[in-house]
Amino acid sequence: MKNEAKIGVFLCECGGKISNRISLPRVNELLNYEPWAHLGIYPYPCLSPGLEAMKAKIRDKGLNRVLIGGCSPRAMKKKFTDALAPLGIEPYQVEMINLKDHVAAVHEGTPQDLAHKAAALLAGGIAGLELMEPYEPVSVPFQGPVLISGGGISGFAAARELARKGMESMLFTSAQTPDQVLAELPRTFPGSRIFSGELTELLREVFTSPLVKVLPDRPVEYVVGNVGDYRLGLRQPDGEVTEVTGSAVILALDREFVPGDYDYIGGGEKVCDLLELEERLAQGDIEAGKVVFWVNSPEHGKAAQEFATMAAWRNSLMLAQNYPEAKPTVLYPSNIPLPLTGGDLVEARGAGIAFQSYAPEVHPVVQSGYMTYFSPRDHLEHELQWDNLVVSMVPGEPVPKTQELLRWLPVYRESGGQLRKTQLKLKPEQLADETIFLTGSASEFQDLNEVLQQGKKAARGALHLREKAQKGALVSPVVVTIDQELCEGCGLCSEICPCGGVQHHKPGSGAAPHQADSHLCSGGGTCAATCPYEAVKMLNNTAQQLEARIKTVLSRMKENETLGFICNWGGMGAADLAGVKGLSYSRGVYLIPVNCLGSIDPTIFSMAFVNGANRILLAGCTPTASCHYVYGVDHSWYRVNVMKKLLSLAGLERRRITMGYVDVNQPEAFVSMVESHVDGMAQLPPINRDESTKTKLWAIHATLHRPRVRWVLGTSLRRPTEKEFSGGQVNAVDADETMLDVLREEYLASRILRSIHDRPLNPPQIARDMNEAVKKITPMLTDMAKEGRITIRGWEGGYPVYATGKA
Amino acid sequence: MIEFSIDGKEVSGQEGWTILEVAKSHGIDIPTLCYHPAVEPYGGCRLCVVEVDDGCRSRVVVSCIYPIRQGIKVLTSSDRVDNVRRWIVQLLLDEGPGSVQLQQLAKTYGVKPSRFKAAGKGQLCLLCGLCVRVCDEVVGVQGLSFGNRGLRREITSPFHAASKDCVSCGTCLYVCPTGAMEQLFDQVRG
Numbered sequence: 001m002k003n004e005a006k007i008g009v010f011l012c013e014c015g016g017k018i019s020n021r022i023s024l025p026r027v028n029e030l031l032n033y034e035p036w037a038h039l040g041i042y043p044y045p046c047l048s049p050g051l052e053a054m055k056a057k058i059r060d061k062g063l064n065r066v067l068i069g070g071c072s073p074r075a076m077k078k079k080f081t082d083a084l085a086p087l088g089i090e091p092y093q094v095e096m097i098n099l100k101d102h103v104a105a106v107h108e109g110t111p112q113d114l115a116h117k118a119a120a121l122l123a124g125g126i127a128g129l130e131l132m133e134p135y136e137p138v139s140v141p142f143q144g145p146v147l148i149s150g151g152g153i154s155g156f157a158a159a160r161e162l163a164r165k166g167m168e169s170m171l172f173t174s175a176q177t178p179d180q181v182l183a184e185l186p187r188t189f190p191g192s193r194i195f196s197g198e199l200t201e202l203l204r205e206v207f208t209s210p211l212v213k214v215l216p217d218r219p220v221e222y223v224v225g226n227v228g229d230y231r232l233g234l235r236q237p238d239g240e241v242t243e244v245t246g247s248a249v250i251l252a253l254d255r256e257f258v259p260g261d262y263d264y265i266g267g268g269e270k271v272c273d274l275l276e277l278e279e280r281l282a283q284g285d286i287e288a289g290k291v292v293f294w295v296n297s298p299e300h301g302k303a304a305q306e307f308a309t310m311a312a313w314r315n316s317l318m319l320a321q322n323y324p325e326a327k328p329t330v331l332y333p334s335n336i337p338l339p340l341t342g343g344d345l346v347e348a349r350g351a352g353i354a355f356q357s358y359a360p361e362v363h364p365v366v367q368s369g370y371m372t373y374f375s376p377r378d379h380l381e382h383e384l385q386w387d388n389l390v391v392s393m394v395p396g397e398p399v400p401k402t403q404e405l406l407r408w409l410p411v412y413r414e415s416g417g418q419l420r421k422t423q424l425k426l427k428p429e430q431l432a433d434e435t436i437f438l439t440g441s442a443s444e445f446q447d448l449n450e451v452l453q454q455g456k457k458a459a460r461g462a463l464h465l466r467e468k469a470q471k472g473a474l475v476s477p478v479v480v481t482i483d484q485e486l487c488e489g490c491g492l493c494s495e496i497c498p499c500g501g502v503q504h505h506k507p508g509s510g511a512a513p514h515q516a517d518s519h520l521c522s523g524g525g526t527c528a529a530t531c532p533y534e535a536v537k538m539l540n541n542t543a544q545q546l547e548a549r550i551k552t553v554l555s556r557m558k559e560n561e562t563l564g565f566i567c568n569w570g571g572m573g574a575a576d577l578a579g580v581k582g583l584s585y586s587r588g589v590y591l592i593p594v595n596c597l598g599s600i601d602p603t604i605f606s607m608a609f610v611n612g613a614n615r616i617l618l619a620g621c622t623p624t625a626s627c628h629y630v631y632g633v634d635h636s637w638y639r640v641n642v643m644k645k646l647l648s649l650a651g652l653e654r655r656r657i658t659m660g661y662v663d664v665n666q667p668e669a670f671v672s673m674v675e676s677h678v679d680g681m682a683q684l685p686p687i688n689r690d691e692s693t694k695t696k697l698w699a700i701h702a703t704l705h706r707p708r709v710r711w712v713l714g715t716s717l718r719r720p721t722e723k724e725f726s727g728g729q730v731n732a733v734d735a736d737e738t739m740l741d742v743l744r745e746e747y748l749a750s751r752i753l754r755s756i757h758d759r760p761l762n763p764p765q766i767a768r769d770m771n772e773a774v775k776k777i778t779p780m781l782t783d784m785a786k787e788g789r790i791t792i793r794g795w796e797g798g799y800p801v802y803a804t805g806k807a
Numbered sequence: 808m809i810e811f812s813i814d815g816k817e818v819s820g821q822e823g824w825t826i827l828e829v830a831k832s833h834g835i836d837i838p839t840l841c842y843h844p845a846v847e848p849y850g851g852c853r854l855c856v857v858e859v860d861d862g863c864r865s866r867v868v869v870s871c872i873y874p875i876r877q878g879i880k881v882l883t884s885s886d887r888v889d890n891v892r893r894w895i896v897q898l899l900l901d902e903g904p905g906s907v908q909l910q911q912l913a914k915t916y917g918v919k920p921s922r923f924k925a926a927g928k929g930q931l932c933l934l935c936g937l938c939v940r941v942c943d944e945v946v947g948v949q950g951l952s953f954g955n956r957g958l959r960r961e962i963t964s965p966f967h968a969a970s971k972d973c974v975s976c977g978t979c980l981y982v983c984p985t986g987a988m989e990q991l992f993d994q995v996r997g
Contacts, residue, residue: 015831046844048824049832074978075845078945425974427946573977580981626975664977665992 005130006037008063009122010045010054012070014100021104022118023111027069030119034126037061046076051083058087065093065129069122071100072576073593074568092540093132097125098572101579107587117587120556124592128549132540138476142228142469145170146462147246149232150402151217152440153185153199153448154455155252156206161459163211167466170244171206172234174217178203188254188441189448190274190393191314193282202452223249223409226476227435227519228469248435248462251409252455253419253442258396260297265366271389274311281315286323289387291316292371295332297392298360301416305332306339307445308392313340313348315390320351328353329384333360334376339447356384395445402442409500411438419443424499424522425628433468434461435519436500479523479539480516486535492714493527493536498630502527502536524629525599529639530717532710534601543601546594550604553590554612559686561588562615562677563608567597569628570621573664578671585671586678589617596620597659598632602639602713605657606646606701610694614686616657617677619670626663633661635717642713645740646703649747650696653684692771699750703743706750712742748780749789753804756790762799813881826870826881827855837870837883838892838912840899840984841935846944848872851935853895854912858882867891889916897921905929906985931987934960938979938988948972951979951995962991969997 011027013019024041031039038061044050045068057063066089068080073096081091103118145168148155155171162169175181181203185192192199206212221233221241230249233241260273269287272280280286293312295305309332316328332338334357340348348355358364362374362381370383395417406412411421419442424431437458441451468474480501482493494502501521516527516536528536528543537543554563566572572593578585594600597620608616618640620633627633637659644654660673687693703709716739755761755769763781767774781802784790793803810819813830820829825848830837841851848871857870860880867887882888893916900909901923912918934953939962942950950973954963964970975996980988 015834015836043832043834044828044844047828047832049820049828052821072981074976075843075941075945075981079845427948427974427976429947569976573980576981577977581986628974664975665980665989 005035005065005132006061006063007035007065007067007126007129008054008057008061009036009039009067009069009126010057011039011041011122012045012050012068012099013041013043014070014104015044018070018100018104021107021111021114022099023115026112026115027119027122030115031123031126034123035130036067036126037063045070046079051080055084055087058084058089064089064134065132066095067122067125067129068094068096069099069118069125070096072096072098072572074572074576090134093129093134095125095129097121098576098579101576102591103587105579105582106584108584109587114587116556117590120553120590121592123556124549124553127552128545131542131545131548135539139472140226140228140469140474140476142247142466142474144168144229144245144247145213146248146250146459147230147232147244148172148250148252149217149220150251150253150440150442151175152252152254152442152451152455153181153188154254154439154451154458155250156181156202157452157455158250158252158437158439158459158462159206159212160202160209161456162462163206163209165459165463166211167459167463168211168213170213170215170246172215172217176214176216178207186275186278187256189311189451190257190278190308191311191318192448193278194314194318195448226515226517227433227465228474230435248437248465249409250437250439250455250458250462251411252440252458253402253438254440254451255417255442255445256396257393260391260394262391265389265391267366267368267389270387271366271391273391273393274308274315275393277315277319277390281318281322284322286319286326287388288323288325290385291319291326291328291388291390292384292386293328293330293390294364294366294371295330295392296364297394298333300394302336303445304395305392306336307447309336310339310447311393312390313344313353316353317347317351320353324352326388330355331358331364331371331373331384332356333358335360409436424524424630426522430523433465433474433519435465435517437461476518479518479521480525480527481537481539482516483535483537486533487531488533488535490532490711492530492532492711496530496631496635496714496717497527498522498524498632522629524596524632526596526629526632526635526717529599529601529635530710530714532707532714534705534710538595538599541595541599543604546592546600546604547607550592550608550613551611553592554608557590557612558588559612559614560681561590562617562681563613564589564591564617564619564674565597565600566591566593566618567620567633568593568595570626570662570664571597571619571670574619574662574667574670577664577667581667583667583671585674588678589674596627596629596632597636598627598629598634600636600639602642602710603701603704605639605643606697606704609647609656609687610697610701612689614656615677615681615684617660617674618658619660619662619673622661622663631717638713638717642704642709642739642743643700645743646700646747649744650693650700652687652693652696655680656684656687695751695754699747699754702750702753703746706746709742709746712739745780748777749784752777752780752784752802753790756802756804760793760801760803762796762801764799766802809875809877811875811877811879811881814883820875822874824875826857826859826868826873826875829875830857830870830881830883835883839871840908840933841937842871843937843941843982845982846937846940849936849940852899852933854892854899856888856891856895858885858888892916893918898923899933903931903933903985903987905931906933906987908984909933931985931990932962933985933987934962935984936962937982937984938962941978941982946974946976946978948974950974951991962987964991964995967994970995973997 011024042050099118148171151173159169159171182196218234221235225231228247230246232244265271295308312330319326358373359376364373372383421438439454439458499522502516525538528538621627623633640659643657648654662670755766790802792800794801808819837855839855850869850872855870856867859868896912896916896918900913950970951964954961973996
């Protein structure tokens with residue numbers, strides 16, 4: 001669906017806040033030759049009278065793109081998009097330029113001068129909107145069973161909830177009968193045997209339901225597909241891979257526990273851990289005497305200790321019921337809250353179970369028959385008599401099978417071993433519905449009850465999706481598209497995607513084109529900026545749109561001014577706030593907002609230099625701590641770094657492109673960053689754009705389009721703090737030098753191509769043209785001729801004559 | 808079309824518009840603090856009071872939430888309005904004596920330090936709730952809210968801890984009329 005752009009430009013006076021500082025009639029004049037269909041100045045477009053006037057204009061003139069020159073889109077865009085939605089204007093068709101906080105409030109200068117800057121930014125917005133392609137969101141069907149993988153107990157709760165609501169599910173679990181499930185449960189939830197009565201009911205319902213297919217747990221070979229059509233490849237024992245299809249995926253993963261390390265205590269049979277005690281309890285093999293449960297192992301964290309205290313409480317209850325002489329005591333560290341309810345405590349008192357806290361600063365000491373602990377209450381050391389000592393179990397590592405599963409999904413392991421779904425800090429409207437659910441104690445130490453609730457909640461999420469789909473409202477928000485013609489299936493995009501939005505393809509299927517799962521995609525755009533073949537496109541945020549925007553802005557900028565990129569979060573937030581706080585800074589920096597600095601293709605930088613930029617400043621969030629797209633700003637650093645290398649290869653100053661980091665709450669830092677940049681650049685003359693420099697800039701641009709360069713750049717995108725490098729590199733300097741070698745070669749190749757672009761030349765002529773030694777370029781020429789990038793057109797005075805194109 | 812007058816100027820509008828919106832669109836300035844076009848009007852600070860004469864009697868109303876009516880006469884700065892506004896500025900100034908905007912308003916309306924007990928010297932927050940409303944209505948999450956009641960009412964994150972919902976977008980910082988949010992922001996986002 002393509003239609004002609006009819007752009008309406010609405011300029012806001014903001015009660016004088018803008019119109020007193022910027023001469024809006026002058027802006028109107030300056031924008032005379034831009035392709036807009038309507039341009040008007042309004043006192044307050046955001047208030048009801050203004051909105052009505054806007055709507056009337058849109059209806060009258062049939063406008064289909066709206067550009068508002070006013071204040072921050074972060075606060076105001078929603079009001080405009082909501083108001084214009086009844087007219088068929090989609091949110092992506094509305095663009096806002098923050099004239100108030102980026103121009104009017106922060107710069108000194110006459111209204112005429114500021115009008116020039118405002119017009120430049122607005123013209124850029126118009127150019128970007130012009131290239132926008134409208135799209136229709138696709139309605140997604142939601143059929144087939146929900147796939148419940150991982151084997152955690154929450155999966156059963158999910159399956160029951162789904163079955164009760166008439167939805168099919170496939171449950172993959174190693175236990176094939178209710179008894180097996182109960183027998184395996186203590187490994188993940190020690191002490192849960194006390195609930196076996198209630199659980200039996202749940203399990204019976206699941207195993208007998210015709211809607212639940214309980215299948216043996218198999219290693220997951222791959223996960224591909226989109227919401228409504230996820231495909232899991234399961235490796236069967238005979239090596240075959242079978243595929244199951246489902247509409248959503250619920251990952252029920254529980255943390256398994258392993259025996260604690262209590263060898264150092266000794267004591268033989270009398271000392272055991274909770275897992276072993278439970279085993280003995282089940283077999284009725286408990287020696288008479290007083291039992292002390294000691295919650296130790298502080299190295300696994302307080303949450304694990306809380307979990308162990310809970311398990312100790314449940315086991316002590318079972319113990320007290322069966323062995324009255326056991327008189328259990330639970331000794332728990334005082335720095336964790338006792339995870340018991342008031343009712344539990346009453347029950348404990350009735351059963352004769354004592355709870356005693358110890359100060360963790362003084363490690364309790366075990367002796368034969370006694371142990372001493374330091375009480376935080378009275379600062380005295382006390383002794384506790386024991387006949388059987390029970391210590392905590394410790395959380396184990398995820399089993400390899402689970403780890404395999406995680407490779408395919410947007411779930412990662414934290415340093416403590418807990419699993420986390422990648423959670424990007426974005427506004428809800430920017431995130432689509434959840435389609436992959438993570439439940440179970442693997443993400444957090446939780447009680448059995450809570451885990452079952454989680455399973456139920458995940459099932460409700462899936463049911464909600466079904467409900468939406470039945471109404472036809474489950475739409476796939478197209479964010480990223482991958483050109484299937486251009487994609488070579490290298491997989492770089494899915495490697496670096498922080499949200500799991502670019503799906504992996506099946507292993508062994510070769511160079512299959514990738515696809516994006518729009519329900520996982522967050523629109524960070526680093527995949528598009530990385531793709532070596534430039535096959536990935538961010539819809540309505542394409543590199544082409546940004547290019548057009550920048551070209552227009554650059555054409556209106558002076559030589560000593562800076563092109564600034566700000567990310568929608570940290571950079572823009574701080575810049576907006578500078579306006580709110582009435583700070584003021586040099587007006588020589590033109591701010592172009594992008595969603596994330598990581599979404600800027602490296603060719604954008606080179607294109608800017610080719611088109612007249614003399615200096616570029618990028619302001620994004622502080623890396624790792626506050627980047628909303630996890631590594632976006634880190635990725636941008638590498639692209640800037642490559643640009644710097646290329647600039648220095650061309651004999652230009654590396655500092656012509658600079659990165660800055662600023663937090664959303666630091667407008668002062670933003671101002672000092674801009675000022676420092678402007679001061680530092682004051683001595684830097686504009687690029688002398690003679691023929692030779694122009695050629696070099698062109699060559700830089702061509703170099704950054706080369707798949708080889710983009711590939712090497714893509715593989716080197718890692719966080720600067722990481723200590724592992726791709727390929728054979730062993731350290732940072734090595735990796736950097738490899739990058740530099742590649743750049744040097746490709747830059748030379750690009751220059752050669754440029755040199756023979758218009759006419760065939762022989763090596764000495766090319767060398768003269770490039771102002772290089774002949775021997776420096778001949779190996780490259782030979783290589784390029786071999787690769788078929790250039791051809792030999794004939795011979796002249798003993799030299800081959802090279803030309804571009806195929807023979 | 809509803810026709811009426813503001814400060815003697817004949818204006819018109821549609822049903823559902825408020826006095827404040829029409830006044831602003833005609834370049835008539837009414838001071839506001841808790842009003843922001845991004846969110847629904849709230850009528851919290853009462854600074855935008857105007858006098859409305861509907862022919863029978865005249866009343867002082869809050870213009871940001873008062874819908875326009877046929878034939879009313881609105882006065883944005885009569886003696887009566889100025890008197891009410893002065894009192895409001897007085898009380899707000901005691902609530903947030905550190906705020907630059909309020910100090911300016913106090914100057915405009917000739918408000919002197921009052922006989923009421925003022926809040927702490929650096930106190931900025933006026934409890935206008937713009938941050939809470941913008942978070943809910945514009946961003947779409949509930950990262951922060953009002954806590955406590957009465958005199959101890961305050962803006963805070965749930966349980967005074969880092970909010971799970973907060974996406975640290977900083978929209979609350981942008982709309983805060985006094986800059987009070989800057990101090991609270993790190994607590995909310997964690």
